[in-house]
Amino acid sequence: MTGDILMLGSTNESTYAAGEALMENGWDIGGSGGALRTLACCIGPARCEMSCYDTLEVTKRITDTYISQLHRPELPYKFKFKLSGCANDCANSIQRSDMPVMGTWRDNIQIDHEEVGKFIAEKGESYVIDNVVTRCPTKCISLKNKKIVIDDKDCVHCMHCINVMHKALAPGKDKGVTILLGGKRTLKIGDTMGSVIVPFMKLDTDEDMEKLIALISRIWEFWGENGMEHERVGEFIERVGLGTFLENIGIEPDPQMVKHPRTNSYIKFEEYTAPLMGGEPKGPPSVVNKEIEEKETTY
């Protein structure tokens, strides 16, 4: 799952020799501890028609940019990227990476009506209703006069209809990525999935790539500075709050980041709370105040 090769069974001496030989041949060794872990991605455009961005190229770019962090543990805890070309998430990114990057599109699903006709002729209308129309999570797809009609503004790009009718339907042409943050396996706070922090961004050009790198750097800076020992970025967000986190990495809140707005009414509106009402400047949020943290964790 890591994409790393693990070589087992060497002695102390031969481990050094093997490591040197691997590095001399252009491979890196490492990727453990509180460091950037080896990136993983799906097969992407190399052999998949569904991939919405170049997962292999972005994997290489992020690896090369942050190769130092892969070898020199300098983060509060491990950080994993997994990149999937579409919502099928073959890289298992939402559940198993700190920063899932998922391919998506923002225009309309491409429909080949001739292929739709062939599919219905072969499988029958009721198959299409049972397995495509009623399985759509937002009920935005319907079958009218043997034609597929999609209300694309309600589509959440889940890929299901495309998976079933993959000759007839295809992702749109205006492709990009959705970026999430905070997935991890069970230890400590229980399993967490990544949650959306960037609903959509293009990831085609060098400038797009620079934007992504800048975002990663801002996240690492804030989490690196304020995260506690062994605190994954998802746990950190849970502690400081997603609102505070967004403010500090410079991203505007967006309704796509939550399943629904909050339901509990106990809110500290900063604008209404002293000392801001007296016009005094706003200090750092108390949840990330280093002094308080050190007091709590003094051993």
Added chain:
Amino acid sequence: MTTPVKKLAPRDNGAPDYKKYLHPMMVKNYGKWKYYERVKPGVLKHVAHSGDVLYTVRAGSPRTLSVDTVRKICDVADKHCQGFLRFTTRCNIEFQVTNPESVEPLIKDIHEILGFPVGGTGNSISNIIHTQGWMHCNLPGTDAAGSVKALMDMLYEDFINERLPQRVKISTSCCQINCGGQADIAINLQHHHPPKINHNNMQICELPKTVAICPVAAIRPMTVNGKQSLDVVEEKCMYCGACHGQCPSMEIRDPQTDTLAIWVGGKAASTRGGPSFMKLATFGLPNNPPRWPEVGDAVRKILDAYKETGKDYERIGEWIDRIGWKRFFEMTGFKFTKYHIDTYRHARTTFNTSSHVRL
């Protein structure tokens, strides 16, 4: 004078050029694929806009490979696939050929030279993801490769056929850190008592780090026989074993009491209802090497019920959502107990807060 031994200073080589390692047909049609077909279980056909066709034969691998086996795999790839192959995230090996005539000879060699099964595509049980286990992890309470071998022997027919309602992914984990991950069916080890502390050997550990890693703050400093050590508040401890990862002198494993539990309904993809976590199905199965027959029986019960009533495109979690947990427990014969009711953070969000009941 001998040359000083280098100490593995990182070279920062960076990621290799991936295009060097892709089949030439994949490089030629990079980003220009049109559609795919499943020719038969284990064989995929990808068609590019240019009309080029690439056949992929998927074979199950035992994941941990000897150098001899790696050489044999490479020989097969050299003979049929211009020297290229790839591994999937579930540790299947994919061999690619461009000529449909080459598919059957390739499958023959995979069977005869490697002895690997061909399958794992579509609505099958793909290769089982497992953790390191007794092979080289320092924490395992049970084996991984061995239990996977025992399970896959039983599930072989479901690997080489596509006869389930939807794909089924299985994982196993040998301790409660659960590196195996979320899956449709997961077999995970459970510990049943707090770590046993070897106070005479605690000095090898970083004690503050060990205190900090406890998710329920059950560990505190204590001096034992004049030596710095740690104490575990037993009422708080939930036997997760996080401390054991930090400090080997806090032994959580116990061959006498550790058991296995089965979890169902995990799903990674954002398709349809989105990704989901797996839920406890049954527990208290004996950790019974070398074949773990009780685990095999329980997995078989789940799969039989799923095959009987699952609908097309319904993953195990989606199937249970439709038929309800009441019917799931009835069909599998597992007993629903108080331990199935969550007690951790956000437990209340898992309760039924409607009057929707199946009667």
